[in-house]
Amino acid sequence: MxxxxxxxxxxxxxxxxxxxxxxxxxxxxxxxxxxxxxxxxxxxxxxxxxxxxxxxxxxxxxxxxxxxxxxxxxxxxxxxxxxxxxxxxxxxxxxxxxxxxxxxxxxxxxxxxxxxxxxxxxxxxxxxxxxxxxxxxxxxxxxxxxxxxxxxxxxxxxxxxxxxxxxxxxxxxxxxxNQNHAYQLPLFDTMEATLKQLNAKGRRKKFRVQSKRLEELGGFDYVSGSDARSQHMLLDQFFRLKSERFKAMGLPDVFDDVETKAFLHGAIDIRDAKNELFGLEMHAIQLKGAHAGHLAAIAGISRKGDHVICQFSAIDESIGAEASPGEFLFWQMIAGLHGKGVNLFDFGLGDQGYKRSWAPAETDxxxxxxxxxxxxxxxxxxxxxxxxxxxxxxxxxxxxxxxxxxxxxxxx
Known part of the structure; x- marks a missing residue:
């Protein structure tokens, strides 16, 4: 794209x-x-x-x-x-x-x-x-x-x-x-208006297919903005998932050291009273039914004013990989930000296919x-x-x- x-x-x-x-x-x-x-x-x-x-x-x-x-x-x-x-x-x-x-x-x-x-x-x-x-x-x-x-x-x-x-x-x-560029999705008044920047028909069809496959697995909960204790627990689950992912790919784990983990746990505690600034907020897709409690996808986002940045994400492909839970989580996060004063969703640095499929804007x-x-x-x-x-x-x-x-x- x-x-x-x-x-x-x-x-x-x-x-x-x-x-x-x-x-x-x-x-x-x-x-x-x-x-x-x-x-x-x-x-x-x-x-x-x-x-x-x-x-x-x-x-x-x-x-x-x-x-x-x-x-x-x-x-x-x-x-x-x-x-x-x-x-x-x-x-x-x-x-x-x-x-x-x-x-x-x-x-x-x-x-x-x-x-x-x-x-x-x-x-x-x-x-x-x-x-x-x-x-x-x-x-x-x-x-x-x-x-x-x-x-x-x-x-x-x-x-x-x-x-x-x-x-x-x-x-x-x-x-x-720098060798890396960043990719952004401007947000408009409604999700429908935002999708018009993309292949809206294809994006909606993909969302319906993902929803159907997740329902066939027993359904799901979209976990967002939960209490502080749950946020820290989700971050620890992210570290586990990402470590397994890096290991499977034969790559070093950039989140492995205790200092980085402590820093990100500290970022969770950064938040203003109006919720217009937060250092890190964890979001997840959690399965229900026979796989109740299984976290299929996790992401951490930050916000300052009208700008939201996805800091990282991870998926667990052991169950429901065909439902593309990572992509599905991005839909949920982006849709949920409409009407909350957010004008720009930033996928961050690094050229990946899912970013290009979502983001019409690129920043050197x-x-x-x-x-x-x-x-x-x-x-x-x-x-x-x-x-x-x-x-x-x-x-x-x-x-x-x-x-x-x-x-x-x-x-x-």
Whole structure:
């Protein structure tokens, strides 16, 4: 299915506009980047108030939110090196960064980058205009100066250059296109209107067939938004299913370490009173009848404002595989979000058939690769080479299938 770049009309209908956020966007004169002071903060807690103010802008990614990053840092405990930009007393941007060691190289990355589907940093809405007039080499020099004593390489991954009509200031830094793209489905007023973007007739027919097959197995329950205890239990079931799936495919389990599990359990506890923001919410298809209690499919989604992201999913093919319970679960989740202020369902990173069948929009992602030392220059060159190699392989179907077979054989 052909995809298109995410259209401007998919921009959120509202940006949070309380008094505190409105104050963030005020300027007495045109904001000049030359007047912005950049420093590095070693403690998240020291700038929590400034951080929470910036994160209220709905175009700043959930993955750079304070609670999301705090859950990761609590689990992993890497040193923080948060880049802050201030104009006078006003904080105009924050880049939540941790320092990770990889093969002897100190890499400055977005906090939790290994499990983030979209990264934007946290920028005041009016700062983009100031970046348009900035000399790119000056920006790189100032970031390098701020981080040089702490890291060898600044590597900020999975950044859309333009997100829902807003250009990202990080686009001025040295970049390489990431091998993975993200896929989105704009949501309209009704499920019927949303399906018109797709092959609606085929999609409805598939849903009817899946429903019939699940009923033949004894029926099902769609489990969504259950109590906290049940949510944590569903997450543990996801870890089990995904581990079995990875093992069957001969692939390493990226959810296997205790730190990642602790981080995601922490994300479940992130939720606002209006349910317009949650770090992680588990959904599942649970069979009834003779197979009562069997979880055929599980997924975890996150929400910030009108944007919902599917963080992960897993299926159990031991019972009812012919009913495609994973696809059926996506229908249930998407249908259930209508009428709840959601305008965009994001399938996240990675090119998979089911994503293309659901998503008419595609977003390219890029990585900032900025060496800070000689050692970082070597590591940055390797990252660029590997990333471009992966992108080329993924663009060639035969090569991609061969690479997947080799990866399964090698178990890496």
């Amino acid at each position: 052909q995809t298109q770049k995410l259209p401007l009309e998919s921009a959120p209908r509202e940006i949070a506009a309380d008094a505190e956020l409105a104050k963030l966007g005020e300027t007495d004169a045109r904001l000049s980047f030359d007047a912005i002071e950049i420093d590095v903060v070693d403690s998240m807690e020291a700038i929590e108030q400034e951080w929470r103010a910036l994160e209220r802008d709905r175009l700043n990614s959930l993955h750079q939110g304070y609670d999301w990053c705090a859950s990761w840092m609590k689990a992993f405990g890497n040193p923080a090196a948060v880049i802050r930009g201030r104009s006078g007393m006003r904080t105009v941007f924050i880049l939540p960064i941790e320092i990770v060691r990889s093969r002897g190289v100190r890499v400055a990355k977005f906090i939790g980058a290994d499990h983030s589907n979209i990264n934007t940093g946290l920028f005041a809405a009016d700062l983009a205009d100031a970046f348009e007039t900035l000399d790119a080499s000056d920006l790189a020099t100032r970031f390098s100066g701020a981080l040089r004593e702490k890291a060898d390489l600044l590597l900020l991954q999975n950044i859309p250059l333009t997100w829902r009509g807003r250009r990202n200031p990080l686009a001025l830094l040295p970049m390489v296109q 992602h890029y990585d900032v690769v900025l060496p800070l030392t000689a050692r970082g220059s070597a590591a940055g060159a390797v990252h660029r080479l590997v990333t471009r190699g992966k992108a080329y392989i993924k663009s060639q179907q035969r090569l991609y299938r061969a690479a997947q077979r080799l990866r399964r054989f090698a178990g890496v």
